[in-house]
Amino acid sequence: xxxxxxxxxxxxxxxxxxxxxxxxxxxxxxxxxxxxxxxxxxxxxxxxxxxxxxxxxxxxxxxxxxxxxxxxxxxxxxxxxxxxxxxxxxxxxxxxxxxxxxxxxxxxxxxxxxxxxxxxxxxxxxxxxxxxxxxxxxxxxxxxxxxxxxxxxxxxxxxxxxxxxxxxxxxxxxxxxxxxxxxxxxxxxxxxxxxxxxxxx
Amino acid sequence: xxxxxxxxxxxxxxxxxxxxxxxxxxxxxxxxxxxxxxxxxxxxxxxxxxxxxxxxxxxxxxxxxxxxxxxxxxxxxxxxxxxxxxxxxxxxxxxxxxxxxxxxxxxxxxxxxxxxxxxxxxxxxxxxxxxxxxxxxxxxxxxxxxxxxxxxxxxxxxxxxxxxxxxxxxxxxxxxxxxxxxxxxxxxxxxxxxxxxxxxxxxxxxxxxxxxxxxxxxxxxxxxxxxxxxxxxxxxxxxxxxxxxxxxxxxxxxxxxxxxxxxxxxxxxxxxxxxxxxxxxxxxxxxxxxxxxxx
Numbered sequence: 001x002x003x004x005x006x007x008x009x010x011x012x013x014x015x016x017x018x019x020x021x022x023x024x025x026x027x028x029x030x031x032x033x034x035x036x037x038x039x040x041x042x043x044x045x046x047x048x049x050x051x052x053x054x055x056x057x058x059x060x061x062x063x064x065x066x067x068x069x070x071x072x073x074x075x076x077x078x079x080x081x082x083x084x085x086x087x088x089x090x091x092x093x094x095x096x097x098x099x100x101x102x103x104x105x106x107x108x109x110x111x112x113x114x115x116x117x118x119x120x121x122x123x124x125x126x127x128x129x130x131x132x133x134x135x136x137x138x139x140x141x142x143x144x145x146x147x148x149x150x151x152x153x154x155x156x157x158x159x160x161x162x163x164x165x166x167x168x169x170x171x172x173x174x175x176x177x178x179x180x181x182x183x184x185x186x187x188x189x190x191x192x193x194x195x196x197x198x199x200x201x
Numbered sequence: 202x203x204x205x206x207x208x209x210x211x212x213x214x215x216x217x218x219x220x221x222x223x224x225x226x227x228x229x230x231x232x233x234x235x236x237x238x239x240x241x242x243x244x245x246x247x248x249x250x251x252x253x254x255x256x257x258x259x260x261x262x263x264x265x266x267x268x269x270x271x272x273x274x275x276x277x278x279x280x281x282x283x284x285x286x287x288x289x290x291x292x293x294x295x296x297x298x299x300x301x302x303x304x305x306x307x308x309x310x311x312x313x314x315x316x317x318x319x320x321x322x323x324x325x326x327x328x329x330x331x332x333x334x335x336x337x338x339x340x341x342x343x344x345x346x347x348x349x350x351x352x353x354x355x356x357x358x359x360x361x362x363x364x365x366x367x368x369x370x371x372x373x374x375x376x377x378x379x380x381x382x383x384x385x386x387x388x389x390x391x392x393x394x395x396x397x398x399x400x401x402x403x404x405x406x407x408x409x410x411x412x413x414x415x416x417x418x419x420x421x422x423x424x425x426x427x428x429x430x431x432x433x434x435x436x437x438x439x440x441x442x443x444x445x446x447x448x449x450x451x452x453x454x455x456x457x458x459x460x461x462x463x464x465x466x467x468x469x470x471x472x473x474x475x476x477x478x479x480x481x482x483x484x485x486x487x488x489x490x491x492x493x494x495x496x
Contacts, residue, residue: 020452021445032448040452047456051478052471 001053008182013046015189023196027080030090034076038069042189054178057162060104063117066162067100070124070155073192077131077148081140089127096120114169121159128152132195147195154188219289220303223272224265231485235382236260236359238488239375241495242440243367255318256366260326260359263311267330267355269304271338273297278343282400308334315362322366329358343405346412353386374439381432385484387425388461391418392477396470419465422476426461430454433487442494450490457483 016039024035045065048056056062071093078089100120103113129152136146158181164171240256272279272290279291289295295303308330316323333355341348357379364375394401394408395418401408409418437450460476 017449017452021443021449025445036448036452040448040455043452044456044459047479047482048475051482052475055471056475 001049005182006050008186009046009050012182012186012189013043013050015186015193016040016043016046019189019193019196023193027076030079031076034072034079038072038076039189039192041065041068041072042185046185049182054181057165057178062162063104064097064101066159067097067117067120067124070121070128070152070159071097073152073155074124074127074131077128081131081135092123096124114164117164118160121156125152125156125159129156142199144198145195147191147198149195151188151191151195154184154191158184158188216295219295223269223289223295223300223303224307225268229261229264229268231481232264232356232359233257233261234485234488236363238491239360239363239365239378240367241363242374242378242436242491243364252318252366255314256322256363259311259314259318260362261311262307263315263326263330264359266304266306266308266311267333269300269307270334273300273304274334274338275342276300278404278406281404282397283403284397284400319366319369321370322362325358325362325365325371329355329362331355332358344407346407346409348407349387349390349409350383352390353383356386357382374436377432377439378436381429381436381487382484384425384429384432385480388422388429388457388480389477389484391422391425392464392473392480394418395473396477415468419468423461423465426457426480430457437487437490440491440494442490446490446494450487453483453486 019039020036020043023039024032027035075089075093079086082089097120099116103116129149132141132149132152133146135141136143136149161170161172161177162181165174165177170177237253237257237260240253272288276288276290276297279285279288285291290297290300312323312327312330315326332351337348337351337355341351360382361371361375361379364378365371368375391409395410395415398408398410402411409421413421434447434450434454437447442450456479457476460472460479463472464476
């Protein structure tokens with residue numbers, strides 16, 4: 001891992017720490033929990049990457065952890081902005097997480113584990129990407145909130161790349177993923193933090 | 202400049218470098234950070250520069266002095282361990298007499314300065330030095346693996362001393378913060394003793410891994426991590442830390458607990474190293490949070 005990678009990861013961790021400590025104050029309870037989990041995982045992941053290097057990505061737990069971030073972020077967004085779907089999405093987030101946990105913990109035949117991964121990541125990623133942009137277009141939130149959607153697009157790309165790499169079906173070569181990962185994490189986190197801050201939460 | 206003068210300057214430079222390595226700047230710096238955080242957590246006028254500088258200087262000198270005295274006392278076992286055999290005291294780069302003199306001078310100035318600032322503060326600083334040098338190093342380190350408890354108590358003294366200086370008394374928050382450090386230290390030192398188990402065995406220093414085995418050591422690390430995280434959380438709540446900062450502390454604690462669980466159920470050299478490093482980052486972050494909260 002290069003010094004630049006470490007700096008980028010440290011900045012990612014600092015931004016995530018800021019978001020946990022300051023950026024989500026004033027929200028209701030569940031979004032605070034959801035965003036704390038999402039940015040908390042991001043913060044701890046950044047620290048562990050700095051300490052242990054990219055080798056930490058070889059751990060089988062990475063697939064599960066890389067699912068927590070989009071699931072909890074999308075849950076927070078849905079809870080805040082789509083009141084009618086709160087319970088349904090909460091159920092999806094919990095079941096989706098459990099499905100990935102189970103399919104990654106026990107050997108399963110065929111493409112079922114990969115399908116579960118794609119469906120859960122796909123729905124969560126699209127929710128983070130589309131919901132803020134649609135809300136901004138409708139005028140329900142300030143335009144700057146669409147930055148959260150851009151962060152969603154980035155996390156979707158990063159999460160999918162990492163998850164499929166770990167699942168043994170890489171959509172990009174490992175070297176390329178590792179090269180862009182620190183920058184991608186920083187851009188994504190910065191987009192989220194800026195989106196929440198500029199939109200006045 | 203003559204060759205002799207140049208050589209004299211070179212000698213002085215290398216001597217200072219050896220002295221600097223004797224005080225373990227990173228470890229001393231981390232302990233100093235806990236002392237400063239303890240002081241600031243008392244929400245006293247933190248920008249009283251003379252007091253702040255006095256605290257920093259006296260604490261640093263006392264910590265550095267006790268570290269040098271430890272190295273002086275342990276020079277024979279350090280020479281038998283691969284990790285420490287190149288230390289200036291064990292390799293002969295700094296003579297025994299010189300190391301003892303340096304350690305005593307730093308300790309006396311540090312503790313003396315602390316007593317002059319405030320009697321209670323000075324007493325706690327002295328207790329830290331006494332527990333570290335006399336109880337931990339001289340008395341127990343070569344006899345029992347449980348010596349680390351006394352090492353932990355001495356490591357917990359700077360934060361207690363800092364808060365006592367700020368408050369003028371010892372309160373439950375200060376004691377809880379000290380407990381946080383006390384329980385954090387096994388997380389740090391036991392992972393270290395697992396990594397260098399063979400070194401300690403060669404020097405005949407009893408450690409948890411050599412006395413109780415790796416499983417018990419890992420379980421101890423997990424339990425002490427939980428207790429450290431709890432104590433830090435309670436202290437944060439006690440000093441009136443904002444919810445956002447408590448959330449952040451909880452996140453950092455969760456990382457520590459996750460690694461402690463990983464080392465218990467899926468032990469590996471990598472996780473061991475990760476926990477060792479993360480524990481330092483955790484404590485430094487917790488101290489920074491306390492300081493930022495007050496500022």
